Structure formats: structure tokens, C-alpha cells
Amino acid sequence: MTSEENPTKSLSISELVKEVLATQIGVEPDDIDEEDMLSDDLHMSPTDVSDFVGSLTTKGLDTKDLELTKIETVSDIIEGLSSIDLTN
Numbered sequence: 001m002t003s004e005e006n007p008t009k010s011l012s013i014s015e016l017v018k019e020v021l022a023t024q025i026g027v028e029p030d031d032i033d034e035e036d037m038l039s040d041d042l043h044m045s046p047t048d049v050s051d052f053v054g055s056l057t058t059k060g061l062d063t064k065d066l067e068l069t070k071i072e073t074v075s076d077i078i079e080g081l082s083s084i085d086l087t088n
Contacts, residue, residue: 013061013081017074020055024048034075042074056081 011019018029025042038044044052049071053063056077066080 014078016059016061017056017078017081020059021052021074024052024055032074034073034078036074037072038074039072053077 014034015029018032021042022029022032025044025048032042036042038049046068049068053066053068057063061081063081066077071077071080
């Protein structure tokens with residue numbers, strides 16, 4: 001499978017997280033800072049965060065080890081995924 005067929009292979013985890021998050025909340029990826037608080041800065045509810053994590057799964061990331069109750073910032077998600085490779 002080429003990177004054209006699977007564009008997530010060409011993105012870093014940080015870029016992928018920001019891209020998916022930007023799409024979900026309706027902003028540009030460049031407008032998202034890794035230190036942004038999901039609830040305070042990005043105005044995401046716990047349900048929004050859960051839906052976002054589900055979206056990451058559909059993009060090929062294994063999110064089963066993320067502890068949603070401990071995620072507060074964009075950086076927390078990136079760090080939680082950094083030791084997990086893209087699937088497929």
C-alpha cells in the first residue's frame with residue numbers, strides 16, 4: 001500500500017492527531033497547540049473526546065491503551081500514542 005492509498009503512513013502521530021482533531025472541532029491544524037487543554041481551550045466534552053479517539057482508531061491508530069480519564073491536553077494524546085505504531 002502506497003502513502004497515497006494510506007495517507008496516515010506519511011504523517012507523524014502529532015500531525016495526524018492535530019489533523020483529525022481540527023476536522024472534528026472545525027479549525028485549522030495550525031491553530032491547535034500541543035499544550036491546548038481539550039476541555040478549556042478546545043471546548044470538548046468527555047463525549048467529544050471519546051468520539052475523537054474513535055476517529056483516531058478509524059485512521060489506523062491503536063487507541064485501546066489510552067486512559068481517557070487522564071487525558072487533559074493534546075500533548076497527552078500524542079504522548080499516549082507515541083509508543084504505539086500505526087497499524088496496517
